[in-house]
Amino acid sequence: MLESTMMDVPLTIPTILDRMKLLFSGSKVISYLPVGIDPETKQPIPGRFEETYGQLSDRAHQLMHALTDAGVKSGTRVATFATNHYRHLELYYAIPSVGAVAHMVNIRLPDEQIVYIINHAGDEVLFVDNVFLPRLPAILAQCPTLKHVIVMGAVPQLPSGMTDFETFIAGKPTQFTYPEIDERQAAGMCYTSGTTGHPKGVVYSHRAYVLHSLVSASSEMMAVTERDTVLPIVPMFHVSAWGYPFTCPFVGANLVLTSVLTAPAFIARVLQDEGVTHTAGVPTIWFGLLEELDRAKAAGSPYKLQKLRSLLVGGSAAPRSLIEGYGERHGLRVAHAWGMTETTPLGTLNNLKPEHDALEPAARYDVMALTGRPAMLVQLKLVDEHDGLLPHDGRTPGRLLVRGPWVTGSYYDNPEATAASQQNGWFDTGDIATINTDGYMMIQDRAKDLIKSGGEWISSVDLENTLMGHPKLKEAAVIAIAHPKWDERPLGVLVVRDGFEVTKPELDTFLLERGFAKWQLPDAYEFVAEIPKTTVGKFLKRALRDQFKDYKLETSVTLE
Ligand code: ADP
Numbered sequence: 001m002l003e004s005t006m007m008d009v010p011l012t013i014p015t016i017l018d019r020m021k022l023l024f025s026g027s028k029v030i031s032y033l034p035v036g037i038d039p040e041t042k043q044p045i046p047g048r049f050e051e052t053y054g055q056l057s058d059r060a061h062q063l064m065h066a067l068t069d070a071g072v073k074s075g076t077r078v079a080t081f082a083t084n085h086y087r088h089l090e091l092y093y094a095i096p097s098v099g100a101v102a103h104m105v106n107i108r109l110p111d112e113q114i115v116y117i118i119n120h121a122g123d124e125v126l127f128v129d130n131v132f133l134p135r136l137p138a139i140l141a142q143c144p145t146l147k148h149v150i151v152m153g154a155v156p157q158l159p160s161g162m163t164d165f166e167t168f169i170a171g172k173p174t175q176f177t178y179p180e181i182d183e184r185q186a187a188g189m190c191y192t193s194g195t196t197g198h199p200k201g202v203v204y205s206h207r208a209y210v211l212h213s214l215v216s217a218s219s220e221m222m223a224v225t226e227r228d229t230v231l232p233i234v235p236m237f238h239v240s241a242w243g244y245p246f247t248c249p250f251v252g253a254n255l256v257l258t259s260v261l262t263a264p265a266f267i268a269r270v271l272q273d274e275g276v277t278h279t280a281g282v283p284t285i286w287f288g289l290l291e292e293l294d295r296a297k298a299a300g301s302p303y304k305l306q307k308l309r310s311l312l313v314g315g316s317a318a319p320r321s322l323i324e325g326y327g328e329r330h331g332l333r334v335a336h337a338w339g340m341t342e343t344t345p346l347g348t349l350n351n352l353k354p355e356h357d358a359l360e361p362a363a364r365y366d367v368m369a370l371t372g373r374p375a376m377l378v379q380l381k382l383v384d385e386h387d388g389l390l391p392h393d394g395r396t397p398g399r400l401l402v403r404g405p406w407v408t409g410s411y412y413d414n415p416e417a418t419a420a421s422q423q424n425g426w427f428d429t430g431d432i433a434t435i436n437t438d439g440y441m442m443i444q445d446r447a448k449d450l451i452k453s454g455g456e457w458i459s460s461v462d463l464e465n466t467l468m469g470h471p472k473l474k475e476a477a478v479i480a481i482a483h484p485k486w487d488e489r490p491l492g493v494l495v496v497r498d499g500f501e502v503t504k505p506e507l508d509t510f511l512l513e514r515g516f517a518k519w520q521l522p523d524a525y526e527f528v529a530e531i532p533k534t535t536v537g538k539f540l541k542r543a544l545r546d547q548f549k550d551y552k553l554e555t556s557v558t559l560e
Pocket residue numbers: 191192193194195239313314315316317318336337338339340341342371429430431443445446534536538
């Protein structure tokens with residue numbers, strides 16, 4: 001081997017921070033935070049707070065001093081229990097820049113899981129939003145490793161033993177000398193939602209975050225630059241808000257952070273008033289916004305969203321009807337993406353090839369509904385149950401394996417989960433997918449949600465996505481019900497729009513017209529007020545399976 005002559009410059013978070021200060025100190029972080037409750041509507045009243053990247057950098061450096069004065073050093077785990085706002089962003093930079101590890105705790109987990117992950121991570125310091133203080137007594141009593149609690153936001157009376165964030169950093173110098181940081185050391189950690197068993201910890205390196213940001217910003221992916229204003233509606237407490245807190249400052253794009261305020265009319269107004277150019281969220285957010293945009297347009301006062309050029313959707317499958325609805329009725333592009341906590345999370349993103357421009361709209365939306373092509377440096381493959389490679393023909397479903405510099409190679413302190421998910425340098429996603437000849441991947445299902453009927457697979461996601469395009473339906477989830485002859489058969493669980501009724505024959509026709517075979521149709525439908533959701537707004541199929549575990553299918557289908 002011949003040694004190269006290149007410098008070995010580590011890829012670290014302080015590199016992003018220094019660049020933000022040097023080149024983009026005027027770019028802004030705009031935070032909307034609840035400042036009270038409207039007595040009439042009972043809805044939170046949003047306050048608007050503005051900070052420049054220059055100020056953010058100064059305050060992050062003050063935080064670094066405060067953290068090290070409090071005993072935080074290389075490897076110390078510092079937990080954040082917070083929504084999307086500028087102080088949380090300051091922590092995203094300060095904690096890794098002193099060599100410590102930012103553990104973003106998912107605030108929506110139940111208390112016992114929060115206790116589990118704080119103890120499992122061995123967190124020593126906790127930064128908490130004022131609004132979550134009432135939850136703390138039950139948690140703190142069971143977390144012996146926590147030595148300091150710092151509260152973000154004003155409180156009438158600070159509980160004894162806790163410090164106010166502004167007091168914590170007050171008077172500290174705005175210049176901190178970074179310790180030497182190895183690009184492979186831990187910078188952050190998140191736990192998966194743990195739909196089964198305990199949550200599993202994923203630890204992100206500086207290098208992974210930096211490479212992920214570079215590729216995310218690239219014109220092939222989110223295409224963000226200094227000219228952009230970005231609103232990530234994905235939480236900073238779950239998968240680092242899809243990396244936007246690092247991607248945007250790296251290129252100088254303004255960031256808009258809206259805490260937990262996600263009401264569709266509020267989001268629409270922020271998109272308009274802040275001149276947002278790019279935004280990202282899970283399908284649930286975009287369903288709500290689409291209804292609001294439709295309503296405003298029908299009322300003759302549409303929102304002015306001329307600057308908005310893309311809405312990224314991921315986290316669960318985005319139905320084609322959603323993508324088409326935005327495109328046809330509002331001229332807005334929805335870009336479908338896929339990723340997981342274990343992939344930092346950018347895995348794939350749907351961008352069209354030049355030849356797709358010539359397609360008829362219907363055919364173009366078919367392509368846009370696919371889950372996208374792998375990001376640079378990410379590799380995908382499909383395997384069967386014996387780990388044999390499957391073809392990328394757009395038809396053959398298989399277990400989706402992924403590999404790349406921001407894909408986890410293990411779970412933190414969890415050899416069993418690590419062994420179950422790693423395969424000769426590849427990570428088994430637990431998803432079933434197809435990949436077409438152009439390299440576009442399509443998630444068919446979570447392996448555990450697939451319906452195995454008479455030796456064939458039925459994709460619950462496919463059925464759900466199509467059903468959700470039915471004008472009378474608001475939500476649709478499809479689960480497997482045990483069947484004496486066919487092993488499993490699909491049951492549709494539906495939420496009907498107010499004032500409508502829908503029948504099985506009507507839905508059968510709707511599905512048959514859209515290419516489903518008769519044997520793939522749900523045997524029955526049940527109607528509910530709401531589909532149970534996970535902490536991040538995905539359908540909680542496990543809860544539905546529990547609810548309908550003794551369900552007896554009344555229809556006797558002939559599948560031959
Ligand atoms: P959890 O919700 O368990 O914490 P993640 O938030 O990491 O996990 O979610 C990852 C999973 O979400 C993926 O494995 C996949 O099943 C699903 N997912 C993410 N994006 C999409 C998408 N665009 N289409 C379908 N499924 C998706």
